Amino acid sequence: MSGLDEFQALTTSIGEYSLDTIGRDHLRALRVTLDTRTMNADLVIVLEENSDEEQVATLRELFEVERVFADEAVLSYQFAEALDDEMADRASVPLFSYA
Amino acid sequence: MSDSGSLRTVDGCLKRAVSIKNTAKLLHNQGDDWFAVCYFYAAYHIVRAAIMADPIFDDPERLKAASPFLVPEDRFVTAHKGRVSKGVPRQFGVNDVVTALYGDIAAQYVRLHMASVEVRYQEGLRGIHRDSVVTDYEAIVTAYNEGRLVAS
Numbered sequence: 192m193s194g195l196d197e198f199q200a201l202t203t204s205i206g207e208y209s210l211d212t213i214g215r216d217h218l219r220a221l222r223v224t225l226d227t228r229t230m231n232a233d234l235v236i237v238l239e240e241n242s243d244e245e246q247v248a249t250l251r252e253l254f255e256v257e258r259v260f261a262d263e264a265v266l267s268y269q270f271a272e273a274l275d276d277e278m279a280d281r282a283s284v285p286l287f288s289y290a
Numbered sequence: 291m292s293d294s295g296s297l298r299t300v301d302g303c304l305k306r307a308v309s310i311k312n313t314a315k316l317l318h319n320q321g322d323d324w325f326a327v328c329y330f331y332a333a334y335h336i337v338r339a340a341i342m343a344d345p346i347f348d349d350p351e352r353l354k355a356a357s358p359f360l361v362p363e364d365r366f367v368t369a370h371k372g373r374v375s376k377g378v379p380r381q382f383g384v385n386d387v388v389t390a391l392y393g394d395i396a397a398q399y400v401r402l403h404m405a406s407v408e409v410r411y412q413e414g415l416r417g418i419h420r421d422s423v424v425t426d427y428e429a430i431v432t433a434y435n436e437g438r439l440v441a442s
Contacts, residue, residue, distance in 0.1 A: 230374040243422045250397040254389050261359060262380045265371050268404055270417030 198227045198285040205232050205260055206287030212252045215289075217245065220274050223287040225264065232264040235271050237290075246270055298366060300339045307335035311427070318424070323414040329427040330406035333399060334370075336430055337388055340439035341365060346391065356441060357382075357390040370403060391441040395433045398426035 206223040213221075213236075220237035234253070238245050250268065257266050274290065296302030314328035346352050347365040354360065359372075359380045369383040382390070385403055389396045405418045405426075415423070433439050 231371075241417065243419060243425070246401060246418070246422070247397045250400055254393075254396060257386075257389065261357075263374060265374055267371065267407075268400070269408070270404070272417065 195285070198225055201225065201263055202232065202285040202287050205256065205264065205266070206289065208259060209234060209253065209256050210289055212256055213249055217249065218289065220290040221288070222274050225285040227285065230264045232266050233269065234266060235269045235274060237271050237273055241270060241272065297335070297338070298342075300343050303335040303339035303342070307332045307339070310335065314427070323409045326402070326405040326409050326415055326423045329423050330402040333402050333427050333430045334384065336434050337384060337392070337399060337439065338368075340392070340434055341367075341384070341387055344391065344439075344441055346441040352441070360387070360390060392433070392439050394438055395430050398429045402426045
């Protein structure tokens with residue numbers, strides 16, 4: 192597996208594990224991108240219900256994802272109302288997207 | 291990121307937290323989103339005070355049981371997030387220490403950090419509600435005052 196393939200595999204794993212842990216019925220969209228220099232994985236989370244309680248519950252689920260990938264990536268999170276299109280032009284960034 | 295002498299003491303951190311919290315209140319009353327940055331940093335100094343005083347950092351075995359990546363030196367960690375480097379164990383930042391040790395308020399603390407990032411690097415508070423910033427800060431203060439920011 193090439194280096195980029197490994198990074199893409201990791202990004203996909205983080206995305207899929209996050210989907211399963213949070214639950215698809217709580218999510219409208221999710222995007223994961225990986226900075227392969229710093230191994231920072233940014234998760235943009237669009238909740239079905241972007242309430243205070245849902246955000247807290249989601250973060251508590253994401254801490255489990257952090258534990259699983261702790262020695263592979265540093266996870267950061269952003270709650271958004273919708274995914275923007277900024278990633279459309281960054282084809283070389285390892286990316287996972289669910290919508 | 292290194293810290294000055296006073297911010298390596300519990301009292302120094304708590305005094306700094308109070309000062310920043312006062313600024314947060316002023317900015318909140320003015321409707322300025324930078325209040326979120328101030329509330330985050332007030333919380334940051336409170337949790338650093340808790341971490342410094344936490345006896346778990348005197349017990350390497352308890353630390354490892356809490357997380358395989360925690361080390362006694364994390365008592366004085368200042369970076370928000372840790373790092374992953376090849377061939378070196380994962381390093382923790384304050385966010386990671388809070389998540390590992392203070393589950394009661396970890397979500398509130400991480401969300402406060404997220405709010406400060408929204409204001410500092412994006413276009414202001416969008417995904418996180420203004421009221422959540424205040425209640426998250428208050429949850430952390432209450433937990434500290436009730437003696438709950440101690441690893442069990």
